[in-house]
Amino acid sequence: MDSSLYVYVEDVRGEGLEETLDRITGYGVAGVTVAAACRHARDITPHGRTRVTIRRDGVHFTPPDDLFGGLRLVPPIQDGADEEPLAALRLATARRGLAMHGWTVFLRNATLGLADPDVTVRNCFGDRGSPADLCPAHPDVRRYAVALGRAVARQGVDSVVAEALHFGTFDRGHHHERGFVPLGPMDVFLLGLCFCDFCMRRATELGVNAEVAREECARIVGGVFDGDPPVQGEVTRAALTAYAGPEVVAYARARSEVVTSLVSDVSAAVTGEGSRLVFLDGTGAVKSYDDGPPAPGLAAHEAWQLGVDLVALGDLVPSLGVLAYTRDPARVAEEVAAYRRSTGKDRQLRVVLRPGPPDTDTAGGLAAKVRAAGASGADAVDFYAYGLMPYPVLDRIPAALSG
Template sequence: MESSVLAFATDLLDEGADTFFGNLTDRAGVGGVTLASVYHEARDVFPHNPRRVIRYLEPGAAYFRPDPARWAGRRLAPVPSTAIGDRDPFAEAAAETRRRGLKLHAWTVFCHNDRLGFAHPDCSPANAFGDRHLTELCPANPEVRAYAHGLVEELARYGVDAIRAESLHFHGLRHGYHHERYFEELGPVTEALLGICFCPHCRAAADNAGVDADDVHRAVRDELRARIADEECALAPAALDGLADGAVAAYLDAATLTVTSLAAELADAAAGHGMRLTFMDGGGPGRGWLSGIDLPALAKAVPQIETLGYARSPEDVREKVAAFALHGVRPEQMAVVLRPMASDCDGPANLAAKIATLHELGVPEVEFYNYGLMRLSSMDRIGAALAQLSHP
């Protein structure tokens, strides 16, 4: 079973290669590292970082050195983090992993990008009132799709083994933003409808799929006006497929075609460079429809699906994998992320049992979240658990 730890490039820069990779190999005993190449804004606590305990990650920053020629004339282009200075953490990681015989994966956040969304609002999703969701990029937008292809081409320069594609889809209303506020109860239907994109590109995609986008737009806007204005109406249940005679559901189906086609294009491009593209689905089966995630279609479009196995027991992890199998994703096509911290694990035996469950089910790859955010004792827990799997 392959194994790796997700990490930030700033972990490598702050600790130095010997300490960083030493912890991965000597303490955690993993065979690779999944390093963030493009990441979203965050504020985190780093228990073992020698330089800082709290760090702010910049919105939508890149942690590699983009090739200027590749992005000439484009509005959407990766912007290097100020934290890397004149260094190239991906070049350093590529050299070190080759020297140490480790796998290097590029953890890449595609469509959740505050920096590019605020700079280019027309590339962000638009709700039924035309308000742009500026923390996101719309996967139906041609410039966004070209940007995604450009990222794959850039990462190929470093010889990474796999691209972990996070946020390669739409997001709902509550994806998280600083001081995000909802003082009136909106209700789940209102929130769902506010997350649907009606930008010109999404409407064109729906029209091409035989859906009357204008009709859906009017129906959703009218429904939202009623629900936002009245609390009783806001909390009333309603099936999305009941609006506009089921056309809203068909509109959302068109959005899944947008996501699946982009994932397929990027998977083909990655394969052309000897890389594997992994589609990261953090929500799980049954939760991705509003995000454009069609698991059975994606299972045919990309070589691997990754999910979060955050759970307290091995039985819960087993159920998560089984749920994907019911949606056309075979265990051997999956990677699963586990958390070795106390929030999920009470010790090495618990983590080892989860890993053994994944191995028994035929899942070929396990990852651990997150290098800089865990104590070194959690790194030791990974090492003990993997050793137990190797020598039961």
């Protein structure tokens, strides 16, 4: 089975290129998925040069002038990008026979969002309250995403792994958040819908009364802000229809056209540069990033909440990534099988597992999840992430792959 280990450029810089790749080769993986375009984060890095690492929005290469010269949005450049770390990694991985994939965060960039708030999502109250979330419907954002995909593909990667190439959620909109009003899951969903001019126009073109949808969202969430009790329960289309009305559900459905068309454009651009796109569906992380419980509802069935139409994307992109962040191997099998049913048999499925906490406690548990993924139709299993896991946790990978 194909496999890869997610790696940050800072990992390689801190531990040394050859030393890092020697260790990774020993894990038995077939490649590395290196962060070419990152987002802001603060990470505990147990074996890094710094034990707490601050990551910033931006790319680890110089943005090509022919791609970004006339664009409004240009990715920030990471420190050390002029040393061409991706080119060095490409040469070193090729010598070892390792594949190299370019992990790219597309529409999550607080640096760009704070500089140009109008390119971010606008909620039902008219607030630009999620500065890190660039709106997939905004023309400048779409041009930026296509250029970014091309730029990463030009780094010589075997594939461009696309993270956040869809809508986000309100509860992951910024760092250091405060909210002392209790919101139910459906309130959080409604507050995360974008009602910018471009989103409303696209929905209107599809026959949705976008203004009614916005008004209903503002009425319902505003009522909770004023003291109405929040409604609990899963966010399903049926529950949402009963809670907010059919126009809101129709508006949410219309978002899939925005995402599908954008992914299609980015995929074509990446293919034109001699690479291929791996679309990473973020639903699995939204459901269980922090502690990995087998929460109700499969990610494949809830991807629509991010504007992701897996059936449509299965016809457009050659490969899809599944974030199987759960403790239960049986749940991994269910998730993979559900994605396989949605995308078809001829699409590659790459399943991402965490070899350690918060959802893997033992080597046997990791091996069981790898087996479950393969038995349910996964073509590849990738591991997240080298710099975030202690060495003893990473040492679980060889046995998991060989088993």
